[in-house]
Amino acid sequence: MADIPLIRNFDAGAVFAFQNRRPIRVEEFLAEAHRLAGLMPDRQYVVNLCSDRYRFAAGLVAALLRRQVSLLPPNSTDDFLNRLSLDYPGVYCLSDGTAQTSQLHTFLYPQPAGNAVPAASSSHVPEEQVATIGFTSGSTGRPRPHPKSWGALAKSGLAGFERFFQGIYRNMSVLGTVPHQHMYGLESTILMVMQGGLRMHSGRPFFAADICAELEALPRPRGLVTTPVHLRLLLAEANDLPQADFLLCATAPLSPQLAAEAERRFAAPLYEIYGCTEAGQVATRRPAESHQWRPLPGVALFESEEGTWVKGGHIEKEVLLGDVIELCGRNAFLLHGRTADLINIAGKRTSLAHLNFHLNSIEGVRDGTFVMPEEDDGTVTRLTAFVVAPGVASEAIMAALRQRIDAAFLPRPLCFVESLPRNETGKLPRMALDDLVARLAAKAG
Amino acid sequence: MNEPAMKQTVPNDALTAEELELAQLIVSALNLEMQAAQIDPTAPLYGGGMALDSIDILEVALAVSKAYGVKLRSDDDLNHKIFNSLRSLNEHIQQHRAQ
Numbered sequence: 007m008a009d010i011p012l013i014r015n016f017d018a019g020a021v022f023a024f025q026n027r028r029p030i031r032v033e034e035f036l037a038e039a040h041r042l043a044g045l046m047p048d049r050q051y052v053v054n055l056c057s058d059r060y061r062f063a064a065g066l067v068a069a070l071l072r073r074q075v076s077l078l079p080p081n082s083t084d085d086f087l088n089r090l091s092l093d094y095p096g097v098y099c100l101s102d103g104t105a106q107t108s109q110l111h112t113f114l115y116p117q118p119a120g121n122a123v124p125a126a127s128s129s130h131v132p133e134e135q136v137a138t139i140g141f142t143s144g145s146t147g148r149p150r151p152h153p154k155s156w157g158a159l160a161k162s163g164l165a166g167f168e169r170f171f172q173g174i175y176r177n178m179s180v181l182g183t184v185p186h187q188h189m190y191g192l193e194s195t196i197l198m199v200m201q202g203g204l205r206m207h208s209g210r211p212f213f214a215a216d217i218c219a220e221l222e223a224l225p226r227p228r229g230l231v232t233t234p235v236h237l238r239l240l241l242a243e244a245n246d247l248p249q250a251d252f253l254l255c256a257t258a259p260l261s262p263q264l265a266a267e268a269e270r271r272f273a274a275p276l277y278e279i280y281g282c283t284e285a286g287q288v289a290t291r292r293p294a295e296s297h298q299w300r301p302l303p304g305v306a307l308f309e310s311e312e313g314t315w316v317k318g319g320h321i322e323k324e325v326l327l328g329d330v331i332e333l334c335g336r337n338a339f340l341l342h343g344r345t346a347d348l349i350n351i352a353g354k355r356t357s358l359a360h361l362n363f364h365l366n367s368i369e370g371v372r373d374g375t376f377v378m379p380e381e382d383d384g385t386v387t388r389l390t391a392f393v394v395a396p397g398v399a400s401e402a403i404m405a406a407l408r409q410r411i412d413a414a415f416l417p418r419p420l421c422f423v424e425s426l427p428r429n430e431t432g433k434l435p436r437m438a439l440d441d442l443v444a445r446l447a448a449k450a451g
Numbered sequence: 452m453n454e455p456a457m458k459q460t461v462p463n464d465a466l467t468a469e470e471l472e473l474a475q476l477i478v479s480a481l482n483l484e485m486q487a488a489q490i491d492p493t494a495p496l497y498g499g500g501m502a503l504d505s506i507d508i509l510e511v512a513l514a515v516s517k518a519y520g521v522k523l524r525s526d527d528d529l530n531h532k533i534f535n536s537l538r539s540l541n542e543h544i545q546q547h548r549a550q
Binding site for chain 1: 505506508516525
């Protein structure tokens with residue numbers, strides 16, 4: 007097995023990161039990671055909770071150098087960290103001070119001594135070395151681990167670079183509003199930077215005004231890595247947006263209007279990424295150009311009785327995707343939503359994602375979702391839809407839906423709400439939707 | 452959202468007219484099922500108290516910017532104090548609105 011470089015596509019002396027507006031060169035980053043590696047406790051597993059993106063990256067590399075595995079919990083609640091401490095004996099937490107936990111032994115990120123020494127020792131890591139373990143919620147409620155080798159992570163970062171920047175942009179500066187402990191943020195704001203010779207913004211600006219100011223301060227070319235919910239709030243609040251060269255969105259479906267508005271106001275192409283914790287990023291598309299998704303370099307999809315699988319490229323093991331996928335030739339596909347979203351009414355089949363796509367495509371609809379009622383008393387089930395569309399008449403939405411979807415799936419009722427109960431990553435938890443349905447039923451008496 | 456316990460919370464302080472206006476803005480922006488007048492002006496907005504999460508805070512920032520023309524920033528040293536409570540948020544808005 008080969009050794010894979012920690013960083014690629016950087017010129018000597020190139021800027022790797024901007025931390026509080028200060029440029030940090032790539033040699034300084036490697037020296038910092040080696041320094042940190044020399045100080046970290048001698049354990050097998052680490053939970054890297056550094057909130058600063060640069061320090062997180064240094065922690066990730068330091069762990070690789072020490073052959074420690076970085077665990078990537080979906081959240082840092084006491085409950086989850088406690089569970090990790092049972093499953094991974096000796097696991098400790100690397101923190102830069104913002105995250106506090108009483109569940110794990112905490113190693114505080116030590117302040118740099120000052121003059122960083124250029125890294126003389128190894129900047130390569132064995133391809134097969136386990137680098138991270140991500141988690142999905144298993145059917146029994148116990149988190150299911152998904153280990154990734156350094157080879158797979160590096161390939162994934164390189165694949166993103168090849169898809170978006172190679173031959174088009176050099177040294178793109180990347181600002182993220184997403185957490186780097188999750189797969190999307192890890193791939194697009196850490197790994198793509200390390201493997202593609204990009205520059206990372208070390209912060210995670212929160213308010214719209216912060217995001218605009220931090221983006222404006224970055225040299226061009228510059229890009230924003232974000233989610234539909236952050237993008238919507240940013241476009242709604244900011245009057246003047248800084249010019250960007252690249253926009254990236256993931257975690258939840260993006261309405262076509264929002265995608266078009268973002269492209270127009272930032273004067274930049276907007277891309278979406280489709281992926282999952284098990285496989286990581288799988289495919290990309292530019293919604294202004296096509297609804298079809300293109301798998302990342304080396305990645306291929308194939309069908310079996312069980313559903314659609316993905317393999318190749320940075321994906322180490324074949325993964326069964328939890329989505330309804332329509333293959334369009336060898337190198338493109340359409341996404342029709344989660345397998346669990348499949349709906350069958352009066353013998354007709356569709357998916358909630360398909361219906362939601364059409365609902366959100368209607369002029370004047372800011373946000374909307376269909377909900378499948380839980381109860382089944384033998385009568386023909388009808389769907390409920392919640393929509394945020396100030397100033398739009400119910401009849402107009404129903405008329406637009408009638409043109410786009412089968413009558414069997416038309417919502418009964420269509421409810422107007424002021425907002426949908428989206429969580430921090432823009433997803434709609436089933437419990438919050440059930441709560442909305444229950445309140446509706448209570449109002450109806 | 453609306454914790455049952457919230458309803459029994461007796462505000463330890465009455466809302467001023469300005470605070471009530473801001474409370475109404477927040478209740479309507481977040482579609483909260485509570486009366487604006489029930490909000491304790493000294494309870495924390497984030498996490499505990501009204502149990503708002505980070506997306507809620509961004510929604511509040513958007514509503515505040517539209518209604519008062521005050522843009523919230525997190526590089527403000529006082530940021531933690533600003534979102535400490537409805538009262539502190541209102542003080543920040545009134546200060547910057549006047550300028």
